[in-house]
Amino acid sequence: MLNVGIIGCGGIARAHCEAIACLDNVQVTAVADLFEAPRRHYMDTYGIPKEYSSHTELLQDDDIDAVAVVLGHQLHHRLTVDSLNAGKHVLVEKPMALSLEQCDDMIAAADANDRKLMVGLSQHFYGTSLAAKAILDSGELGPLITAVCYMSKNWGHRGRRPQYRSRYHGGGMWLSNGVHVVDRLTWVMASQAMSVSASIGTRAHYQASDDSATAFIRYKNGLAGVAVSVGFADGMPDYSCQVICANGTLRFSQHGERYVRVGKGDQWEDRPFEDPAAEMKYEWKSFVDAIEQNIEPPTHGAYGRHVMEILFAAEQSAITSEEVVLESGLDWTTQTSGSPVTIEHGWV
Ligand SMILES: NC(=O)c1ccc[n+]([C@@H]2O[C@H](COP(=O)([O-])OP(=O)(O)OC[C@H]3O[C@@H](n4cnc5c(N)ncnc54)[C@H](O)[C@@H]3O)[C@@H](O)[C@H]2O)c1
Numbered sequence: 001m002l003n004v005g006i007i008g009c010g011g012i013a014r015a016h017c018e019a020i021a022c023l024d025n026v027q028v029t030a031v032a033d034l035f036e037a038p039r040r041h042y043m044d045t046y047g048i049p050k051e052y053s054s055h056t057e058l059l060q061d062d063d064i065d066a067v068a069v070v071l072g073h074q075l076h077h078r079l080t081v082d083s084l085n086a087g088k089h090v091l092v093e094k095p096m097a098l099s100l101e102q103c104d105d106m107i108a109a110a111d112a113n114d115r116k117l118m119v120g121l122s123q124h125f126y127g128t129s130l131a132a133k134a135i136l137d138s139g140e141l142g143p144l145i146t147a148v149c150y151m152s153k154n155w156g157h158r159g160r161r162p163q164y165r166s167r168y169h170g171g172g173m174w175l176s177n178g179v180h181v182v183d184r185l186t187w188v189m190a191s192q193a194m195s196v197s198a199s200i201g202t203r204a205h206y207q208a209s210d211d212s213a214t215a216f217i218r219y220k221n222g223l224a225g226v227a228v229s230v231g232f233a234d235g236m237p238d239y240s241c242q243v244i245c246a247n248g249t250l251r252f253s254q255h256g257e258r259y260v261r262v263g264k265g266d267q268w269e270d271r272p273f274e275d276p277a278a279e280m281k282y283e284w285k286s287f288v289d290a291i292e293q294n295i296e297p298p299t300h301g302a303y304g305r306h307v308m309e310i311l312f313a314a315e316q317s318a319i320t321s322e323e324v325v326l327e328s329g330l331d332w333t334t335q336t337s338g339s340p341v342t343i344e345h346g347w348v
Pocket residue numbers: 007008009010011012013032033034035038053054055070071072073075093094095120121122123161176
């Protein structure tokens with residue numbers, strides 16, 4: 001049984017607790033939060049026995065094998081490194097960190113301590129995403145041509161905590177939610193990105209971070225995709241991803257209307273997908289499998305870093321109005337997987 005500590009008892013810790021409750025080889029044994037009320041809420045709701053008022057105390061608990069870092073973006077780096085140095089495996093929420101140097105630090109700490117590091121790119125693990133990716137990988141639709149992925153939704157400005165409205169704290173729509181779009185797009189494109197051109201701005205709100213982005217991403221397999229991430233003030237949400245292949249079109253979405261559809265002969269056909277009881281079930285299963293089987297999780301540190309590299313390059317492109325080449329360069333022969341991954345968990 002893997003014993004987990006959750007650091008940060010805010011809104012999304014609920015989804016982590018519910019996912020863990022679906023699995024029989026992992027349990028939450030402790031929570032840490034600065035405040036007693038959220039700690040109590042989680043202990044009472046999920047029957048969690050232990051609580052700590054700081055992550056440093058929780059990390060001294062030898063019963064805990066792994067932690068989930070589930071709090072503000074500006075804390076991801078420090079708490080992840082501390083947790084890895086304390087010998088815990090880490091599932092850190094998205095976005096991985098606020099700079100590539102921080103990502104490198106986190107990966108180095110995982111390597112130095114021989115612990116697993118996974119980034120909680122939850123949309124990678126939705127039932128609809130997994131079914132869509134399986135269709136693409138089956139070859140049924142033929143060679144991939146291009147993809148466009150969206151997350152356009154109400155930004156919910158009034159209810160947003162201040163740190164999510166501040167780029168300085170790693171907030172804004174692009175880092176908070178565009179990260180999911182770039183993950184899904186990069187995953188379906190099945191290649192490493194090589195350059196990005198983007199427009200990013202603050203167009204629907206007054207805040208110290210962006211609320212809208214459109215990025216054109218070139219991949220090393222010669223293809224390109226588009227990521228759209230908009231937090232509007234009013235409108236209709238769209239979380240869909242459309243992938244156009246030579247012999248068919250694939251469209252999938254997890255939010256609002258849930259579907260996986262294949263288009264052939266001018267007709268859409270609905271395809272089955274699993275709807276697990278908890279939306280993060282397969283994220284947690286992947287993390288636990290990685291620890292138990294000593295394999296890399298699908299959204300491992302190097303992958304999470306690559307997603308951040310695309311996000312940061314897009315920000316740079318939006319400032320310079322130029323296409324930004326990523327650090328591995330334009331040459332497809334420099335494509336790497338970043339770490340030894342199995343075919344099953346590979347992303348290149
Ligand atoms: N994967 C997803 O779909 C998804 C969805 C929502 C949020 N998130 C991410 O999850 C993370 C947390 O989001 P949230 O909305 O739950 O945050 P939140 O702001 O609601 O909660 C954070 C909690 O951490 C506590 N905290 C702050 N500093 C602390 C410290 N030093 N030690 C211990 N506790 C501390 C706060 O008291 C608060 O209870 C963010 O990275 C966010 O982007 C992911």
